[in-house]
Amino acid sequence: MATLLNTIEDAKARDICKAHGDKPDELIEVLHEVQAAHGYLSDAALRTIAQSLNISRAEIHGVVTFYHDFKKEKGAKQTIKICRAEACQAVGANELIAEAETHFKTKMDDKAVAIKLEATYCLGNCALGPAVMIDDQLYGRVDIARLKTISNNHKGED
């Protein structure tokens, strides 16, 4: 019984829903928190959330797929978000991306890698581009040398 429950039930997700009063309009807040806890949104988590908030799994699926932030697969060890919006392009974001792809031996938005490069569209640091974000920390005027250093520093923190 206990094992069976464990495969379909995500206790953490259940708790998070409860903390939000099991209110369906707080779905996106719940998804953010569950993803922050597990790194991604597992089937078990989504099932539990559907049950707790009393909404259909189809509806949750619709929400999860609509928003770029939500991930249904385990993430990379490190995700480097690189801004490719206009103001960063104006100061070399595309060149930085090309160099980063070569250095980290991956393409933008490739999933199955230890270090993932993720395209993002404006981090609000448009006067100090190219802008990069790792683990919610923002960096400005990033070139490839600085990117290597930053990436290494974040590895140390894990």
Added chain:
Amino acid sequence: MRVFVPCDAAALSMGADEVAAAIAIAAPNAEIIRNGSRGMLWLEPLVEVETDKGRVAYGPVTAGDVAGLVKDGMLDGKDHDLCHGPTEDMDYLKNQERLTFARVGIIDPLSLDDYKAHGGVKGLEKALKIGAQKIVDEVKESGLRGRGGAGFPTGIKWQTALAQEETQKYLCANADEGDSGTFADRMLMEGDPFSLIEGMVIGGLGIGADTGYIYIRSEYPHAIRTMRKAIEIWDRADLFGRNEDGSPRFDLQIRVGAGAYICGEESSMLESIEGKRGEVKVKPPIPAISGLFNKPTIVNNVLTLASVPYIMANGAKAYADFGQGRSMGTQPFQLAGDIARGGLVEKAFGVTMNELLNDFGGGTRSGRAIKAVQAGGPLGGFVAPADFDMAMGYESMAERGAMMGHGGLVVFNDQTNMGSMARYAMEFCEIESCGKCTPCRIGAVRGKETIDKIMAGEEQGKNLEVLEDLCDLMETASLCAMGGLTPMPVRSALKQFPEDFLGTAPEDSSKQAAE
């Protein structure tokens, strides 16, 4: 003695935390205050020291500079290569008209005492005295227009919501700030969060709403943290009274976006706050009549709401005295992209683009010539240097085919290929389309492919016609401005810089013949 080191995300992005830590070691007696940013972003981290001449500025300071600076007398405001003299005397700041951003960079963002000492809460006190209709009247008279992009008169919108007889109404602050080249909402939330809260409480009084939401994009973790703390502090301070059950009389909540540009569009945002897919809804009904949970709802941009306390405290006239024509008051402009002195410049409407780019911005950071400026975000057109004499205002910009949007200016130098930028505009629309209507969803994909063909020299004449038709279709048949305005940057690039699309390839390309 007090030393100020900003905690604004842009300052942090250049190492402000490390600088603060280094100062704590080099000057253990200094009281370090983490302020917002003054908006002179090229100088971040900008350290300020309080002296009898006022605050003296040093920047950009790295952690490695700190020991030397302290040794050379920074704590006494002594001169140094990195010293800019008294902050208030710096041209960039001195020449601004800061109403909405009056406190940003000056106060400790989370100190209510600081907030009050610098004029905060006065607007709310006045609002409580005059009541709902007079609040709305005051906002109408101020001429305040929505800073989120469309420039709709705020007071008129509020009047509609006030007129609704429902008991439950909502007020939502739009902090989705998705436009590239804009960061004013973020700076305000990180540098003076109480001004947004106060503006919302006044707005709630004005329209009769007791619940507010602040929808902040997930790309802004620092702003989210600061706003959460500010709401806690505000609620605890009990400035606005409580309900019988002890809950605050104006209930304020934060909702975090999830990486969708379209959620800045108000109907999409309201869907998102309800926990749904952020699909745009057909209007009418307008949200002021039926919005969040089908109740009357006002959505306003952060800057719109944060301007309200000033208007209340100083009167509509004091605000309307700034500006030009039907663009009254001030606009926090944001200088971004390839610009030497990028940052935030709050000026009365009517300042010219040239003054912003050159007098304030100092031209490009790269030293190259400016080729074009994108005004008004990803859906705004490109402005070429011949038009830099344009006055910045809703109507004066529209006359020249440009858009105010959220007040961002993105500078591109002469190395930029405008064909590529037009292609990017289509690609961005493809990525961010909510998918509800075909002209936008499919048009953007086809638009991108067509620009690719033109730039590859494939049947250029025919493909240019296809592109024009696509733009026509998107403009006329899209449900919202995402699809409807994406042709703006595309067409303005094509009209002003056709050579960037056509290259040297001859019409109806030889490439095909060669293949």
